[in-house]
Amino acid sequence: NRYHLISTMSSRTLAKSLSRVECKGLELYGLILCLVLALSIWTNFNTLLRHPSFSGVSDEAFKALTHTVIGRRMETICNKLIGDADLCEIEGDIRIEGNTATIFVMIDEETITNSTNLWTIKPYPRGYTSNVRPWTIKLVRYNDRHDNILKCTHNHNDPAILFSTGGYIGSHLYSITDLLLPLYMTSIGFQRRVYFLATDYRAWWISKFTLVLDKLSRHRIINIDIETEKVHCYRKVVVGLYSTRGNGTWKSVQNFKQFVRDAYSLKRKRSMVARPLSWTMPSPRLMIVSRKGRQVLVNKDEIVGVARKLGFKVVLADAGISTEVSRVAQLVNSCDAMMGLHGAELTNMLFLPDNAVLIQLLPSGDIDHFFRLDFEEPAK
Template sequence: MRGDEEARENEAAPRERRQKGRTVAHYCHMLRAFEFWHRKCMHLSFQAFCHFKLRLYSAYKTLLPWLSAVKETGFEKITNEMVHRVSSLGLDSARRQQQQSPDAESAKHVSAPSMSEVTCNWSNRHSDTCKMEGDLRIHGMAGTVYVLSSSNFRPNNSTITIRPYTRKWEQETMLRIREVSIRSTAPEPFSFVIPPKCTVRHDVPAVVFSTGGCGTNFFHAMTDLIVPLYITAREHNGHVQLLVADYQPEWVAKFRPILTALSIYPVIDFDADTAVRCFPSAHVGLESHRILGINPALSRNSYTMMGFRDFLRDVFSLRRPWATPVSRSSGQKPRLVFVLRRHSREVTNEVDAIAALAGLGFEVVVAGPEDVRDMAKIAGVVNSCDVMVGVHGAGLTNMVFLPHNGTIVQIIPWGNLKYPCRFDFGDPAPDMGLRYVEYEANAEETTLKYKYPRDHPVFTDPISIERSGKLWETFLEGQNVTLDIDRFREAMQQVYNSITTE
């Protein structure tokens, strides 16, 4: 029996010695690490130094009981050395405090590390946005914004992603938008992220947004991008750098006059930008309040749509700020622009409609699809008019160029479209300082009567068409309008009377 016990002890001894050897080597390495951080502490600010000391001492207290249980001279030497190192930090701290200026508050302010801050808003129905200030580094090609020494850093929010476009309720649209990552680092000395070094430094804020949604459509360009960009960037009076994800050269070229008025710097193609750009502050995503509208209560500078239209008038050097009543006895005629469509929602008897308008006393100007492509040209034409008329569509967005007190007349196609059409153009009109009139086409004025019998749901239950998911192809893409000229003339006579005097 005794021989068996001695044999087991002899077998265990080598294993115990090997384990102790590995442990000694491991904690010798730890001691060297402690020595490194001890030297590093000499260069920390006092505030950061105190945080580090607490962490170091906590780690030491965790290890000490286990180390003390090992009865080896080498281990006792290690633990004593660690105690000495941790304790010496306190002595060094006291010496540093004694060497500081008597004005403790001032010294503390000077030595405190600069902190960055990130604030995000996820509650807006239209868009997610993040604002940040401090040490910011933007690497466009990597799609990343680095926020160094974030004061509100948490491990669970160290990296967040955002799609900087303003139709977040449309999942299909948002999937086309490039994600931008915002990566925050912990305050020094606890950050283990090594951010890229600045290659370009800016002393103005950055605004990051995408043109990858529906921006080529003029209605969406205005409501999804231009109005939100005005809300977000106008306060900087041109001293802001625009970075565009999902860069579309044709979009930037078309809206360059507006972009130039919002920023004095060339627009940067975010996705192709290899530089690491450092900014003092940044705004990822655009503020958006409503369709073709601004809520002054939500705007930091109480911006309004009237102010936005004044801004556009300045951009395009438009002459008429206000539309005034025309005296019929003077021989002058109120000017009306008729916005025409092609391929869908076209007025099939436009010649008769124009003749009826002229017969009422309007000076009629026709603007077809080729005319509205030149934004500066159509802006001048619309601003010279008192009234705009057209079938529901993106062309009516040019109402932003009408003078204040102008009138917009929307022809609504058949298909129970009154409320969605009013939502797009009727509801925004009052905030723009415009009067809104709608002319709703009836079942006799739609070309759908040549495609479907009168007992078809297209006529008896248009809402069922919407529920089936065929609203767009049936009522927006699938019909044209043949105006009842007598009915149309009667409606426009009221408009004429409202903008003229004896």
């Protein structure tokens, strides 16, 4: 910013000088010299910003600069987020060994600023989850024993995000709230120039959300756990995902809804406007999601009859429709309202057009807070 200010001030001074009818030769030469120097400084600084060490390409010449960044970040390399989630953002010479679940950060002796040189985290928004593979982040000195220093087998220009597809993603609700939405929040700023490293790899989950994942990353997803005898090297790595329980989450949800609609090419942007029953317009469509098991609509037929009398075209949907996301997205997007018992299936409200109505039927009990948190707030 300081260099930019020098250039701007010089440009303004030069403009004023040229606007005069007469100007002394010495002043003109001085102004030109100042402008040249400012532009030269800015060019060098701009070149530094575009250097491979900043963009992710390995370069020995800038090793010292990278180590300085690492040294300043040691105190805050890993942070505890809301809900016991761990998030680590690392920049520097980073080497990942998948078969040992270890991330090595190469540093010089003088860059260690405290006694902590090792972190163990679970790259999943719910850090207390048992079925998530823990990963270790370890600082390693360049002057350490030779057998402790891994050699890169794969160098990558783009940064990487390491996350788990384990946890509770068997539930359609948690597939969205615990993984897809946090992954969107963490990766969207990279504009697809990012690698996804999946631990606890679930091929069915990757396949289920392929259309969304392809819009978030231009690279194939790496099953990092099976990358044996390989060392993937990056200049920036994010370990873990942003929590969906922090400030600004609801704004992210709104942006995420539009992102998902674009991914599935959903055509309807807004739902049908209210109209008198006497109008000869298409009937609004109401989707009723029915469930099986312990929570069921015992008077479903009665509800359907009343809805039709009110002028709705009723669409009955089985709770199992959550598996074929593309088909579900198109079906839900064709509706103007959705109704169902509280449950994971209501997560498909993401595909409803704007101004649509969500009707959540609640069981008895003093647990309204959870129902509002899951569906009422995101629906706003």
